[in-house]
Amino acid sequence: MNGEKNVSLAVIKRLPKYYRYLGELIDVDVSRISSKELSERLNITASQIRQDLNNFGSFGLQGYGYNVELLYEEISRILGLNKDHNIIIIGAGNIGHALINYSDFTNRGFKFIGIFEKDPNLIGTKINNIDIYDINTLENFIQGKNVDIAVLAIPKNSANYITKILYKNNVRGIWNFSNVDLKAGKNTKVEDVHLMDSLMTLSYKINEKEIIERYTNKKLLITKR
Amino acid sequence: MNGEKNVSLAVIKRLPKYYRYLGELIDVDVSRISSKELSERLNITASQIRQDLNNFGSFGLQGYGYNVELLYEEISRILGLNKDHNIIIIGAGNIGHALINYSDFTNRGFKFIGIFEKDPNLIGTKINNIDIYDINTLENFIQGKNVDIAVLAIPKNSANYITKILYKNNVRGIWNFSNVDLKAGKNTKVEDVHLMDSLMTLSYKINEKEIIERYTNKKLLITKR
């Protein structure tokens, strides 16, 4: 039972970038690339790129580099994109709306199969041809269909109740847009998208100089006393 | 000119979580908390929490812990949330739409002051009482108003052209939802929100076991030969 080495999340988070850029190369008929060239374009060291890929296998050729199409295919498999995934959306608000209409997901095999809402005015209608169901039928639906991923796009006060249902019914992944921190369940992985956190990070970045100045001065003053 | 120590982005990314949780504590009238208690709730070691905060100052008291309200205030200042920020949105599509309607941003001092579009059917209309302007008037608008942050929510083929305008006019930050990797400009910071990358990461997570198995087996086979 060895061989079960874990790959760090930092590595995984870089793979979609490689994948995206390789896709662009294919579009302009580039068939071969070295880690050095990738490195210059992606602002990641060549060494790191080679290390990342070698977590999964030896996809290159000495003296040649990487075959673009082949590497693209491999990364697609590593990311699980060779399989279809069924997605449901919890919450027919703005975010749910935006995601449903984003065709890139569908093109990569992510299939929206239902939306769940509590607002009776929305139940029974459709968004982009996907049915909106009563949130109370959620558990039943999951038990009947193969749900891989649930998008959580509801206010935080209802999030706990819903996630319990998702964990209990072994939904494989939660894509969390709600403003709560979820722990992964026994059989359920979680990926957070905290827009508010992201905006706050940007706020820090644009004010950084001033902030650092203020706080380091304060610390210096205290230290000097 | 010393004292200009830099704080790592990993630290900054944790601050909004502290901030959010402290806000929740205030709501339920908790006035004091230790790093140990925070630690249990946030799944971050107490040591790390203390290290993070001490990048900016000494906000606690030995034998007591932290005053919740005071710490909340300090983090708010560290994140630049004590100031208002003017935001414009480039692209009146689904994402732009979703963000505009998300009141949490407004409550934290992020003020939407304009939307820019190229679709003539949308120009002149409003979303949530914010005007939609012709994208061609963007540069003029920026020169006349104080734009802190531009949200980039347009297809990638037009992204390059627009970002050039933003850099040139020293917009302080770009919140990038477009499927391109932006480099920070001389005076412009960038924060990426790559939804597609995030979804791919989740895809990896839910398929991880199988993926690791497949690839480590492959490597073992190769090694054995």
Next chain:
DNA sequence: TAGATTGTTAATCGATTAACAATC
């Protein structure tokens, strides 16, 4: 064959955790 570039081991760097004296 000579040149290029990989895969991989070793060195470095940075971030996290542990430990503890200072002090409320």
Next chain:
DNA sequence: TAGATTGTTAATCGATTAACAATC
């Protein structure tokens, strides 16, 4: 005063970078 918990220094761990032998 005794107990609790900070701020901070030191130790550990993990991730990134450098170096180079293997090999196309």
